[in-house]
Amino acid sequence: VSLRFRVDPTPSLSLPPEGAWGKPKVGAVMNDYQIVQDVGRSKFSLVYKGRKKKTVQFFALKCVDKSQKRKIMHEVKFLHRLRSPYVVQFHEWFETANHLWLVLEYCPGNRLYDLLQADLKLPEASVCTFGLNLLGALQFLHSNGIVYGNLKPSAVLVDASGLLKLSDFSLAMYVSIPSNGNQPDDSQKGKRGTPTYMAPELFHPEGVLSFESDFWSLGVVLYEMASGRAPFVSPSFKSLVTAIISDPFAPLVALSEDFNQVCEALLAKDPRGRPTWDELRESVLWE
Numbered sequence: 001v002s003l004r005f006r007v008d009p010t011p012s013l014s015l016p017p018e019g020a021w022g023k024p025k026v027g028a029v030m031n032d033y034q035i036v037q038d039v040g041r042s043k044f045s046l047v048y049k050g051r052k053k054k055t056v057q058f059f060a061l062k063c064v065d066k067s068q069k070r071k072i073m074h075e076v077k078f079l080h081r082l083r084s085p086y087v088v089q090f091h092e093w094f095e096t097a098n099h100l101w102l103v104l105e106y107c108p109g110n111r112l113y114d115l116l117q118a119d120l121k122l123p124e125a126s127v128c129t130f131g132l133n134l135l136g137a138l139q140f141l142h143s144n145g146i147v148y149g150n151l152k153p154s155a156v157l158v159d160a161s162g163l164l165k166l167s168d169f170s171l172a173m174y175v176s177i178p179s180n181g182n183q184p185d186d187s188q189k190g191k192r193g194t195p196t197y198m199a200p201e202l203f204h205p206e207g208v209l210s211f212e213s214d215f216w217s218l219g220v221v222l223y224e225m226a227s228g229r230a231p232f233v234s235p236s237f238k239s240l241v242t243a244i245i246s247d248p249f250a251p252l253v254a255l256s257e258d259f260n261q262v263c264e265a266l267l268a269k270d271p272r273g274r275p276t277w278d279e280l281r282e283s284v285l286w287e
Contacts, residue, residue: 035048039060045064062102063101064102086166087166089104128259128285130164135286147174150171171192193217195240249263258283
């Protein structure tokens with residue numbers, strides 16, 4: 001699918017397209033898409049359910065402040081090239097007077113975050129099903145030389161069939177894959193992300209986003225799905241960092257030994273101690 005770019009400085013006049021504070025209104029028409037419902041928001045973006053005019057096709061319309069253009073274009077670079085059932089499908093992007101818009105696959109199950117907010121925690125069987133799904137998503141990215149860098153429940157969407165899809169690629173990065181292993185090139189530096197899901201090494205000055213830091217984030221998400229809380233929590237940033245770097249893994253007594261072993265391996269403080277792809281795939285947890 002080719003990357004399409006359209007600018008529409010004069011959206012439809014049938015309804016006011018943007019509110020008094022620059023926020024688009026439900027019912028407005030942006031290019032060929034009518035806003036149907038507000039389904040989510042973050043600091044710099046709003047997400048709407050939208051319908052393509054003259055069709056019954058529904059999409060997710062991600063509306064972003066233009067101050068975030070560089071970040072959004074970074075995300076578009078990845079989304080328009082990736083085709084996988086584990087990645088939300090990108091259709092196009094366009095501009096209006098005040099915003100950038102991404103037109104994405106609509107996932108009616110909302111976010112994994114919303115599911116956990118409603119249910120608090122999930123049965124081990126469901127966690128393993130979702131975990132295998134996330135494992136497939138990371139394997140797809142890593143096999144294409146991409147570190148995701150942003151695995152957390154709020155960045156994972158649930159489609160109508162219950163399949164999990166990665167959605168926010170604002171921190172994704174390409175890495176070199178040496179012929180002798182699956183380690184990223186050390187020249188790829190970065191230590192951004194949401195602290196609760198960041199690996200210990202990313203809090204050090206020499207920290208590097210890597211396949212192994214993605215594995216750490218997977219361990220955090222598995223633990224959170226099973227227990228209702230992340231493995232390391234604290235009321236302050238400083239104490240959270242200390243806990244992530246220093247506190248030992250606390251097994252979940254209500255969960256199986258196999259589950260705890262996988263989580264403990266993924267949450268190894270030293271990235272070199274985390275499992276390889278072969279070791280992860282061979283775990284009896286997924287059987």
